[in-house]
Amino acid sequence: MMIKMLLRHMREGVKNLIRNGWMTFASVSAVAITLLILGVSLVIALNAQRMSGYVAGQLEVSVLLEQKIPDTQGQQIANQIKLLPGVKSAQFVTKAQGFQDLEKQLGPQYADIMKGIQNPLPDKVIVKAVDPQQTLEVAQEIRSVPGVATVKDGQSFIPRFFQFMNLLRNIGIVFIGALVVTALFLISNTIKITIFSRRREIEIMKLVGATNWFIRWPFLTEGMIIGTIGAAIPLAVILYAYHAAFVRMGGFFVVLTFPLITTTELAFRLIVVLLGLGLFLGVWGGVMSVRKFLRV
Amino acid sequence: MIEMQDVWKTYSNGVSALNGISVKIDKGEFVYVVGPSGAGKSTFIKLMYREERPTQGHIFVNGFNIERLKERKVPYLRRTMGVVFQDFKLLQSLTAAENVAYALEVIGSPERIIRRRVKDVLEWVGLGEKSDLLPTQLSGGEQQRIAVARALVNNPTVIIADEPTGNLDPDTSWGIMKLFQRINDRGTTIVMATHNKEIVNTMRKRVIAVESGQIARDERKGMYGYDD
Numbered sequence: 115m116m117i118k119m120l121l122r123h124m125r126e127g128v129k130n131l132i133r134n135g136w137m138t139f140a141s142v143s144a145v146a147i148t149l150l151i152l153g154v155s156l157v158i159a160l161n162a163q164r165m166s167g168y169v170a171g172q173l174e175v176s177v178l179l180e181q182k183i184p185d186t187q188g189q190q191i192a193n194q195i196k197l198l199p200g201v202k203s204a205q206f207v208t209k210a211q212g213f214q215d216l217e218k219q220l221g222p223q224y225a226d227i228m229k230g231i232q233n234p235l236p237d238k239v240i241v242k243a244v245d246p247q248q249t250l251e252v253a254q255e256i257r258s259v260p261g262v263a264t265v266k267d268g269q270s271f272i273p274r275f276f277q278f279m280n281l282l283r284n285i286g287i288v289f290i291g292a293l294v295v296t297a298l299f300l301i302s303n304t305i306k307i308t309i310f311s312r313r314r315e316i317e318i319m320k321l322v323g324a325t326n327w328f329i330r331w332p333f334l335t336e337g338m339i340i341g342t343i344g345a346a347i348p349l350a351v352i353l354y355a356y357h358a359a360f361v362r363m364g365g366f367f368v369v370l371t372f373p374l375i376t377t378t379e380l381a382f383r384l385i386v387v388l389l390g391l392g393l394f395l396g397v398w399g400g401v402m403s404v405r406k407f408l409r410v
Numbered sequence: 411m412i413e414m415q416d417v418w419k420t421y422s423n424g425v426s427a428l429n430g431i432s433v434k435i436d437k438g439e440f441v442y443v444v445g446p447s448g449a450g451k452s453t454f455i456k457l458m459y460r461e462e463r464p465t466q467g468h469i470f471v472n473g474f475n476i477e478r479l480k481e482r483k484v485p486y487l488r489r490t491m492g493v494v495f496q497d498f499k500l501l502q503s504l505t506a507a508e509n510v511a512y513a514l515e516v517i518g519s520p521e522r523i524i525r526r527r528v529k530d531v532l533e534w535v536g537l538g539e540k541s542d543l544l545p546t547q548l549s550g551g552e553q554q555r556i557a558v559a560r561a562l563v564n565n566p567t568v569i570i571a572d573e574p575t576g577n578l579d580p581d582t583s584w585g586i587m588k589l590f591q592r593i594n595d596r597g598t599t600i601v602m603a604t605h606n607k608e609i610v611n612t613m614r615k616r617v618i619a620v621e622s623g624q625i626a627r628d629e630r631k632g633m634y635g636y637d638d
Binding site: 119133314315318319320321322324325 | 459482485500503513517518560564
């Protein structure tokens with residue numbers, strides 16, 4: 115009985131969608147366009163977040179120790195730094211190791227030159243802060259540790275980077291907020307037009323003794339279908355386009371060289387957000403279109 | 411059975427439509443409600459199917475206490491009665507049979523029973539042949555017959571009709587009136603608001619005249635009594 119009723123409501127919903135073809139088209143388009151723009155913003159936001167996290171993870175302070183300090187004492191200084199507040203890791207790199215790393219970085223064409231010179235590098239400690247935004251403060255503390263010669267903290271780069279990321283995030287929030295408002299406006303407008311053709315229908319339903327829920331259900335299933343289709347279209351478009359772009363760029367954003375979020379990672383979040391929002395908008399629209407008339 | 415005890419109705423805009431109406435309509439009666447436009451006829455009718463609520467007084471319809479009836483329970487009152495209007499109130503996108511079936515789907519009747527009942531009742535009102543046509547493909551009289559069939563399909567104890575012949579020519583009107591007479595012959599109560607002088611004076615029934623929100627006359631086998 116319950117299942118039969120539910121099937122009836124589903125059938126009615128589908129019938130209404132087909133019957134009001136143009137209205138359905140308008141509603142689906144409104145949802146689809148909104149979610150498309152939202153989806154694209156989300157793709158950008160997720161990648162920006164990934165980039166921010168990636169760059170922040172790379173932020174480190176190079177602490178160069180005084181030349182005269184032997185390796186054993188250097189290790190002690192590294193341990194000492196590690197205990198400072200706000201320090202996540204402090205990795206000790208000996209002179210010899212540093213030289214090897216440099217050799218590797220420069221490549222075989224410089225191998226001869228490197229062999230000819232004596233190692234000029236001091237011992238160093240690579241320090242990462244718990245909170246990358248606190249890197250400068252941590253660097254300042256390290257300066258007062260005895261045995262430390264110089265601290266290279268990339269001072270000019272860090273504040274500008276975080277300023278830029280915060281700005282990007284704030285723009286994103288405003289943009290998405292404006293989008294949601296536009297979406298609600300678009301959809302409520304579509305509904306307002308639908309209402310006129312439906313008020314008679316609802317009035318008649320009430321006169322023959324339909325309960326409010328009996329009247330509401332087909333509208334809800336209608337809304338759900340509109341929401342689902344309205345979410346499926348931008349999902350397909352975005353995921354297809356993103357995957358194509360991802361493959362072409364080989365998983366890296368060339369200009370700034372940071373890893374892009376993979377299509378699979380993106381798909382899961384995008385499906386949850388867009389489908390959820392699509393369903394919400396559809397059902398909200400359905401509820402709004404009947405609410406006014408159920409009070410008769 | 412319908413009973414009103416000292417019923418008053420003032421609309422939110424300050425218009426007082428009914429000023430102390432008491433009336434009793436027994437099961438199986440056929441009642442015309444007459445009166446000038448704006449005298450309160452429509453309000454009187456609307457109170458019976460709880461389209462409007464009384465400001466004061468008591469109304470009982472088919473065992474329901476109207477002024478205490480919760481919004482949620484209104485559908486159950488409506489299922490005990492059939493309503494017929496001047497403008498038919500049919501769903502334009504549904505066929506004759508689907509319009510009638512609608513009243514049964516709403517109460518969750520099994521499909522097998524719906525099909526049989528719809529067929530029977532459409533034949534009974536003389537539209538057996540046209541059950542698959544849309545309202546736009548039917549004449550006004552035929553559309554009103556569908557509306558009557560829809561009102562009847564639940565086997566209601568009361569049919570409430572608000573100017574059912576208001577949009578029909580005289581010949582067609584008589585056809586519809588004969589239909590109402592046949593319904594009444596089966597023992598169904600009929601309450602009909604009407605402006606049709608000829609019908610009221612020819613098919614003599616109880617007449618309740620509403621004027622300035624009060625009952626001016628209540629006569630068995632009464633006359634229309636107005637010039638229009």
